[in-house]
Amino acid sequence: MATQSTPRKLWEHPNPGTTQMHQFKNYLSSKTNTRFPDFQALYTYSVTHPTTFYHHLFNYFPLIYTDTLPNATSDRPNHIFDPTARMDSIPAWFPGMQLNFAENILSSGPRHGQPCKTNKEDDKTACVSVREGSFTEPIQHLTWSSLRHRVALLANAMRAHGFGKGDRVAVVASNSIDTLTVFLATTSRGGLFSSSSTDMGVKGILDRLTQIRPRWVFVDDFSVYNGRTVDLRPKMAEIVTGMEGVPEFEGLVAQPRFSDRPAEVSDVPRTVSWEEFLRKGSGDGELRFERMDFSDPFLIVYSSGTTGSPKCIVHCVGGVVLNGFKEGMLHRCLGARSVALQYTTTGWIMYLAAVQALLFGSTMVLYDGNPFLPNLETFIHLTSRLRVSHLGISPRYLQELQKNSIIPRQVADLSALQVVTSTGMVLSDQLFEWFYDVAFPKHVQLDNVSGGTDIAGAFATANPLLPVYTGGCQGPSLGTPIAVFDSTLKGGRGVKGRRVEDGVPGELVATGPFPNMPRFFWGDEDGKRYRESYFAKFDDCWVHGDFVMIHPTTKQIIFLGRSDGVLNPSGVRFGSGEIYAVVDARFGELVADSICVGQRRPSDTDESVMLFVLMKPGRKFSPGLVNDIKAAIRKELSPRHVPRYVFETPEIPTTVNLKKVELPVKQIVSGKIVKPSGTLLNRGSLDYYYQFAKVEELAGPLKAKL
Known part of the structure; x- marks a missing residue:
């Protein structure tokens, strides 16, 4: 544009x-x-x-x-x-x-800050839990009464274990009702909650946990993704070993991934089952809330830490509650009749955004697993079946639909859908127009959001x-x-x-x-x-x-890229997002994804732009494609935007939340040795890029592609 x-x-x-x-x-x-x-x-x-x-x-707002x-x-x-x-x-x-965060989630305050159940009546559905495949396991509906009871039982068990204000609880778990229960029970007691997803490596988990020093860590006993079930008890044992030097740490609690067959954890050191942990609460089902100062801490989230230890970012209870009401009710039009499905892991700030839908009495849909299983249309059918009004996804999800010629409005009835939120990376102009011209009903608002972990909210959002x-x-x-x-x-x-x-x-x-x-x-x-x-x-x-x-x-x-990834050849500054927009729009049939970085080694007098493209299966990289890409960028942007080098890549490094990470690649091609963090999904993918630090010495096929 x-x-x-x-x-x-x-x-x-x-x-x-x-x-x-x-x-x-x-x-x-x-x-x-x-x-x-x-x-x-x-x-x-x-x-x-x-x-x-x-x-x-x-x-x-109706705050308590x-x-x-x-x-x-x-x-x-x-x-x-x-x-x-x-x-x-x-x-x-x-x-x-x-x-108190949990009190504002579980109750309403229509006047003078006092709690009631308006829009959160006992028999109304609070949560819908959906496991991978949508129909391979029963979909679980949980009422507000049941959610309050679950939280009370766990919170009182925590109290019996000596847990109180300022203590930390962490989870390594899926987006499930159990995880939500831990979040609300922890914060009801005035504690600090932190979450990581089960697909994160042990090193990445320990990089977080050893900094925040939690008293308890709740861990799923199994994970299911892409049809594969993984026993997480070995990971539990490694976490316990890694926490040995943390005096505050008391142990692990195993969350049963399959409620009818919890794993036996007696052989895992310092680990108890969910039921055993609850027993100490003696079945006390009375809800109690520790109200805290507006600026008191209650949540710890993390920077991506792609090239070092993650920053442990602490948010305050009042800021998150007030901003949640502002963005959800005013900007995104969430209300008591809304049904909100945000696709996210628990390791991403969008997990908090998903939970915040409960502030308004909305129904929260918790989805765990691959949204494309058993097929690419599954998530669309789920959206229709549950009458989802607010759907949260990423540009990558839309790209997958587009490249596979999936047209959601032809797949299922999306008349209930009002807002689709996209975040996590730059949304290309091409996807905007495909969304309205081809894919979704024209009444749906496309909400492209940017902000994130650092502010537990958005700088730019829907309106x-x-x-x-x-x-x-x-x-x-x-x-x-x-x-x-x-x-x-x-x-x-x-x-x-x-x-x-x-x-x-x-x-x-x-x-x-x-x-x-x-x-x-x-x-x-x-x-x-x-x-x-x-x-x-x-x-x-x-x-x-x-x-x-x-x-x-x-x-x-308009977001053009990260500042640390700004490209600056010959003093002309532009964002990598401008390059991605051209590649996506003009070469989407051939190129699955791309990553664009600047190379400036200590001996270089100027920066060179490098573009790496990941080809779609069955598509061939060629000198002709390189010339076409350069010509398109020259025409759409300017001659100064044209990358000096265009290479094929077998893999693009991403975080576990599927955000492409430019900075490590930029550092590597500029001659640095990078120690990848545990938050990278595919750490081994970085190895491929080291050869380009000596780009002039490349021989054979690679040299032909300069």
């Missing part, structure tokens, strides 16, 4: 006045005596009057809380956060406000008051002050950033505090690693690490 042209409009809400976003706009207008003619005016107010905005935002501030009603607007504090001081929000155009994200998240700064500035301590005009690519930044900023990194006692991660480049300004552009006409936020 040309940066200055107006992209094609693909969708508009048929009746925006009925949406919660519109109703909140009117609510805030009446409370502040301010007119908001459009969303841009509302957003501008939210970031220029943050204390007033967040005061009214909090009051708009206690306000301990004296004269709370009159004083509260002046006690949201300290607006004079530097952003890098990580100011506390809503002092005196106390709440029912704005159109969907080809490419990018619809707009910013309310109350989160973002901007695009000049990425050519070297930056450093005390260096002020400089805004660029709309239409000019640059560095995505946040210029002021917001409640869902992480509180700290676990183990980062002096905060040095936190500051270096977000505040090292520009003074008192969060730098997120994304290379983006705001469209000058539509105000879409």
Whole structure:
């Protein structure tokens, strides 16, 4: 897409006045005596009057809380956060406000912060658990009453085991009802929850666990993926061995993957069964909640750690609850009648997003396994059968459907579907247009989201008051002050950033505090690693690490790639996403995937762009294809975008969440030796790229492809 042209409009809400976003706009207008003619005016107010905005935002939602501030009603607007504090001081929000994550999930608070069961009535379905294949194992429906009872039993067993506020529990488990129960039981007690998926290697798991030092680790006894059942008891034993030097660690609890036949774990050291752990609670089914300060920690998530130990990012209870209401209810139109299916592992931040659907009384669909088993249409049929209204997937999922000529709207009845959320990587312009022209019903909103683990939320997200155009994200998240700064500035301590005009690519930044900023990194006692991660480049300004552009006409936020992967040949800066868009659009029939990185070795005076393409089965890589790719990039972008080298690759490195990882490849081809982290799904794939550090010496077939 040309940066200055107006992209094609693909969708508009048929009746925006009925949406919660519109109703909140009117609510805030009446409370502040301010007119908001459009969303841009509302957003501008939210970031220029943050204390007033967040005061009214909090009051708009049915949260359950206690306000301990004296004269709370009159004083509260002046006690949201300290607006004079530097952003890098990580100011506390809503002092005196106390709440609990699990309580807000399991109950509703329609007035004055008091709990009730509105939209979460006992006999209403809270969760639907679906195992791989959708129909090979029974689909389990769980009511709100049953979910509350399960959480109470486990939470009281934890209490009997001495678990309390500030203690950590981790899971290595699937997206299941048991895992959800552990999450809610842990947080009901004021503890901190952390999760990893079962497909992560033991090293990657221990890189996380040895940092956060949990008291208990809940682990699935078996995993099932792609039709293959794996006994996880050997992995349990390795985890126990790896945790021997952690004094806080008390042991493992085995979660039964098959409820009718739990694995025998008596031979696994320091491990008890789920039932044995529960027995200590003596069947106590009374729900109790430890309300915590708004800024108290409750969740630990992790950076990808693709080239080093992962950062243990700690989020606070109030920030996640409030932001969950804001993004879910206002931006994504989730409500009590919604049915939300987010495809995710427990090792991805989207697991939290999936759980947050319960805040509104929505039905949460938990899916565990390969969405393409037994065939590519299975997930579509499941979406239809469960009357899913909000479906969360990734661009890779859409690519698989497209390349296999699967047309969802011809496969099943998708009349209940309202929103499809895509995240995890750049969504190409081609997929936007395929989505509406070919694949899905035209009434469905395509919600391209970007933000992530670091903020437990989005910088750019859906909006029912704005159109969907080809490419990018619809707009910013309310109350989160973002901007695009000049990425050519070297930056450093005390260096002020400089805004660029709309239409000019640059560095995505946040210029002021917001409640869902992480509180700290676990183990980062002096905060040095936190500051270096977000505040090292520009003074008192969060730098997120994304290379983006705001469209000058539509105000879409267009993500062009990661900043550490920005390509810079001869001083021309552009994102790898621009290259991927051309390859996907023009060569999708031949190329399955690609990865584009810059090579600059210590002896190089300039950067060279390298493009590696993974061919589809049965398709051949050839010098003619190389010439065609270069010609297409020259025509669609510019001569300066053309890669110097184009090679075939047998495999593209990804994380366990299937995000392609450019930085290790960039470092390797630039002459560095990389120690891959346990979060990489295919660590061995990196070995192939070492030969390209000496690209001039390549001989034979490889040389012919330069």
